[in-house]
Amino acid sequence: MLEAMLTLVQAFVSSRLDYCNTVFACVSSQLLQKMQVIQNAAARFVTGVRRRDHMTPVLRELHWLPVRQRIRFKTAVIVYKYGWRGGLVIGRRTCDLVVAGSRPGRDAAA
Numbered sequence: 001m002l003e004a005m006l007t008l009v010q011a012f013v014s015s016r017l018d019y020c021n022t023v024f025a026c027v028s029s030q031l032l033q034k035m036q037v038i039q040n041a042a043a044r045f046v047t048g049v050r051r052r053d054h055m056t057p058v059l060r061e062l063h064w065l066p067v068r069q070r071i072r073f074k075t076a077v078i079v080y081k082y083g084w085r086g087g088l089v090i091g092r093r094t095c096d097l098v099v100a101g102s103r104p105g106r107d108a109a110a
């Protein structure tokens with residue numbers, strides 16, 4: 001029964017939290033908190049813990065990252081998978097990635 005509930009939650013809730021994660025990378029803390037409340041409710045549904053229980057151990061038990069870390073992780077995976085191949089293609093445009101601390105247009109040997 002637990003496996004079926006976990007599958008349903010991952011299909012309907014987790015997939016919606018993960019949808020367009022890169023867009024959520026720069027949203028307000030208020031919106032992230034609302035998303036975290038949804039994830040916590042889903043975790044409570046799956047595990048049956050009370051509303052007053054701490055959620056961090058429950059999320060760890062389910063191997064779920066909190067929403068803020070989840071967004072960072074998914075964005076990092078996208079950059080790793082597609083960014084190191086000469087740019088990220090979005091539609092017909094190619095987005096060049098700039099590494100923090102690098103200076104575009106400068107020769108590395110100079």
